[in-house]
Amino acid sequence: MASKYGNMIDLLELQKTFILNHLGAGDTAVDFTMGNGHDTAFLSKTVGESGHVYAFDVQQQALDSTAANLEKAGCTKNYTLILDSHHNVKKYVEGPIRAGMFNLGYLPGSDKSVTTMRETTMPAIEAAIDLLDHGGVLLVAVYPGHAEGEAEGKMVLDYFATLDRHLICCTLIRILNSPTSPFFVVVEKK
Numbered sequence: 118m119a120s121k122y123g124n125m126i127d128l129l130e131l132q133k134t135f136i137l138n139h140l141g142a143g144d145t146a147v148d149f150t151m152g153n154g155h156d157t158a159f160l161s162k163t164v165g166e167s168g169h170v171y172a173f174d175v176q177q178q179a180l181d182s183t184a185a186n187l188e189k190a191g192c193t194k195n196y197t198l199i200l201d202s203h204h205n206v207k208k209y210v211e212g213p214i215r216a217g218m219f220n221l222g223y224l225p226g227s228d229k230s231v232t233t234m235r236e237t238t239m240p241a242i243e244a245a246i247d248l249l250d251h252g253g254v255l256l257v258a259v260y261p262g263h264a265e266g267e268a269e270g271k272m273v274l275d276y277f278a279t280l281d282r283h284l285i286c287c288t289l290i291r292i293l294n295s296p297t298s299p300f301f302v303v304v305e306k307k
Contacts, residue, residue, distance in 0.1 A: 128290065135256060136216050136218070139253055139305070140163050142167055143164065144168045146163070146171075147218070147245065149173055151174040152174065152182075154172070154184070155186065157198075162192060171196070172196060173203040174200065175201065177200060203238075203241035204241040207247075207248070215254075216254050216255070219245075221238060239273075242276070256303060259300055261298075277302055286303075
């Protein structure tokens with residue numbers, strides 16, 4: 118899990134490790150913030166031909182980029198790309214799901230004018246936990262380097278701290294001496 122810079126932890130690779138402990142062939146997963154589709158491709162390859170991945174974004178640019186990246190990665194057509202907000206997940210996914218990924222913030226490579234927002238992120242996370250199968254996992258990556266990201270981060274951490282630890286285990290992975298660096302929460306349903 119070392120990064121290209123030496124022995125530092127690579128948070129993106131660490132996220133994949135947590136997903137792979139819960140997700141396999143034939144499962145259903147959701148990429149709640151598809152962006153450019155890198156997580157969608159990872160989930161698609163992990164669930165294989167017999168599984169399915171649903172991916173959400175509100176920007177047509179994200180869907181177009183994701184479709185191109187999935188084709189380039191050689192993914193089978195085991196995915197549904199949805200141009201809608203992630204908080205509407207239950208309109209498209211009945212559940213249960215084995216894994217879900219959130220990368221809060223803005224579309225990489227965009228003008229950063231469109232970001233995930235607290236008003237839709239919180240209902241999306243609540244719906245994701247409700248859809249999550251026992252033994253399933255959600256990963257919520259937070260990017261606190263901008264104002265909305267910092268506010269979203271505080272909101273999700275406050276929310277996760279209220280969940281019953283006998284039903285849901287929430288683990289925070291954060292670089293302590295770099296407060297504006299991305300961090301993520303692993304949410305496991307018992």
